Amino acid sequence: xxxxxxGESTHKMDQKGRVSIPADYxxxxxxxNAKVGKELxxxxxxxxxxxxxxxxxxxYPLTLSREIHENIKSKFPRGTxxxxxxxxxxxxxxxxxxxxxxxxxxLPQHVRTKAELGSNVCFAGKGESFQIWNPEKYxxxxxxxxxxFRDDEVISNPxxxxx
Amino acid sequence: xxxxxxGESTHKMDQKGRVSIPADYxxxxxxxNAKVGKELxxxxxxxxxxxxxxxxxxxYPLTLSREIHENIKSKFPRGTxxxxxxxxxxxxxxxxxxxxxxxxxxLPQHVRTKAELGSNVCFAGKGESFQIWNPEKYxxxxxxxxxxFRDDEVISNPxxxxx
DNA sequence: AATACAAACCATTTTATACCACTAATTTAA
DNA sequence: TTAAATTAGTGGTATAAAATGGTTTGTATT
Numbered sequence: 001x002x003x004x005x006x007g008e009s010t011h012k013m014d015q016k017g018r019v020s021i022p023a024d025y026x027x028x029x030x031x032x033n034a035k036v037g038k039e040l041x042x043x044x045x046x047x048x049x050x051x052x053x054x055x056x057x058x059x060y061p062l063t064l065s066r067e068i069h070e071n072i073k074s075k076f077p078r079g080t081x082x083x084x085x086x087x088x089x090x091x092x093x094x095x096x097x098x099x100x101x102x103x104x105x106x107l108p109q110h111v112r113t114k115a116e117l118g119s120n121v122c123f124a125g126k127g128e129s130f131q132i133w134n135p136e137k138y139x140x141x142x143x144x145x146x147x148x149f150r151d152d153e154v155i156s157n158p159x160x161x162x163x
Numbered sequence: 164x165x166x167x168x169x170g171e172s173t174h175k176m177d178q179k180g181r182v183s184i185p186a187d188y189x190x191x192x193x194x195x196n197a198k199v200g201k202e203l204x205x206x207x208x209x210x211x212x213x214x215x216x217x218x219x220x221x222x223y224p225l226t227l228s229r230e231i232h233e234n235i236k237s238k239f240p241r242g243t244x245x246x247x248x249x250x251x252x253x254x255x256x257x258x259x260x261x262x263x264x265x266x267x268x269x270l271p272q273h274v275r276t277k278a279e280l281g282s283n284v285c286f287a288g289k290g291e292s293f294q295i296w297n298p299e300k301y302x303x304x305x306x307x308x309x310x311x312f313r314d315d316e317v318i319s320n321p322x323x324x325x326x
Numbered sequence: 327a328a329t330a331c332a333a334a335c336c337a338t339t340t341t342a343t344a345c346c347a348c349t350a351a352t353t354t355a356a
Numbered sequence: 357t358t359a360a361a362t363t364a365g366t367g368g369t370a371t372a373a374a375a376t377g378g379t380t381t382g383t384a385t386t
Contacts, residue, residue, distance in 0.1 A: 011365075011366095012365080012366065012367095014366080014367070014368095016341090016342085018366090018367095020364075020365050020366075022364090023363075023364060023365090046169075050321070051305075051308075051309045052309060053309070053314065066167075068322075068325075069167065069290065071325050072325070073290075075325060081311055082324055084308065084311075085308055085311050085312060085321070085324070086321060086324060086325075087289055087290055088287075088289075088305075088308050089321045090321070091167065091168070091169050091288055091289060091290045092169070092170070092171055092287045092288055092289060093171070094169050094170060095169060095170045096167075096169055096170075096187075098343090100343070100344080101343095101344070101345080102344095102345095102364095102365085102366085103363095103364075103365080104365090104366090106342070106343080108341095108342095109341095110171075110172075174375075174376090175375080175376060175377090177376075177377070177378095179331085179332085181376085181377095182376095183374075183375050183376070185374090185375095186373080186374060186375090261333095263333075263334080264333095264334075264335085265334095265335095265374090265375085265376085266374070266375080267375085267376085269332070269333085271331095272331095327386105328385100328386085329384105329385080329386080330383100330384090330385080330386100331382105331383085331384085331385100332381105332382080332383075332384090333380100333381080333382070333383090334379105334380080334381070334382085335378105335379080335380070335381085336377105336378085336379080336380095337376100337377085337378080337379100338375100338376085338377080338378100339374100339375080339376080339377095340373100340374080340375070340376095341372100341373085341374070341375085342371105342372085342373070342374080343370105343371080343372070343373080344369105344370085344371070344372080345368105345369085345370075345371085346367105346368085346369080346370095347366100347367085347368080347369100348365105348366085348367080348368100349364100349365085349366080349367100350363105350364080350365080350366100351362100351363085351364070351365090352361100352362080352363070352364085353360105353361080353362070353363085354359105354360080354361070354362080355358105355359090355360075355361085356357105356358090356359080356360090
């Protein structure tokens with residue numbers, strides 16, 4: 001089974017903030033959540049909207065969000081600046097949403113506003129997470145990524161960077 | 164089930180000091196309190212208003228407040244300065260409140276005054292606790308947190324801080 | 327008894343959720 | 357390779373739940 005979020009696609013969002021989650025993403029979320037047993041809701045995903053430097057939504061299965069949480073707790077004692085920063089970023093600036101019976105999720109108004117989402121949104125698979133973007137911001141970011149390494153470094157194949 | 168306090172929201176507080184507790188926070192409180200059995204009231208939460216260096220309210224399920232209490236008792240013998248300071252902070256400067264049948268709690272006048280709360284209050288989920296803020300103080304604090312790490316440290320993803 | 331405050335009760339608005347229907351695309355089976 | 361069946365994506369409506377405002381009742385306190 002595929003456990004890596006892949007590909008890019010565009011979906012409609014209605015006035016209430018309902019968006020279909022790509023079917024393959026949906027399957028991965030449910031499958032990942034099932035791994036840790038049924039004590040948590042398998043239809044739940046966590047969406048991090050982050051601070052002002054982030055202009056997209058970062059989406060995780062509940063399981064991975066817990067991993068991040070445990071990681072933060074184990075590395076940074078309560079009360080330290082990094083701990084507070086990370087708690088704020090990953091917990092305060094996030095929400096948990098449910099996959100509804102039609103395979104959609106509901107994005108609350110403040111989250112839509114924060115990520116500047118309108119009637120069309122872009123999904124982008126990023127391996128263990130996926131992102132949701134305003135289409136213009138997305139293509140802007142794509143250009144930035146493309147410009148990140150010069151032609152003579154990447155030549156025609158980014159695999160050289162793995163050497 | 165979700166056991167992590169997440170997200171931020173703004174609620175109204177009336178002249179009597181009644182505030183709705185976000186529904187998902189409410190569920191977590193009741194669920195957490197249920198874990199230790201029914202000998203204590205499952206609708207109770209503890210609110211620490213703290214000393215003058217704290218300008219928000221820190222809210223815990225009854226269970227966690229007990230954990231903190233046990234922790235203090237086991238680490239610091241009666242009569243030591245640290246014990247006195249911590250007892251004062253977490254017990255003297257705190258109250259226990261009930262969730263009413265409408266999902267609200269009542270904040271006494273002196274607590275409202277201490278945290279400078281008016282007709283609108285901000286809720287911020289912090290994992291195992293949540294906070295209540297005066298909206299202006301809250302956005303002030305958010306700016307401080309955002310400035311805590313510079314762009315080149317955080318790059319585009321705070322996860323780098325976990326490395 | 328008068329006041330202050332807390333608790334309980336009731337009503338309204340808003341928002342989230344569940345439900346149903348339709349279309350398009352894809353897969354399956356004949 | 358075509359027809360049928362299934363799944364994905366989308367829109368609308370009905371229902372339930374959350375948030376909040378107001379009124380009444382109860383209970384201490386002075």
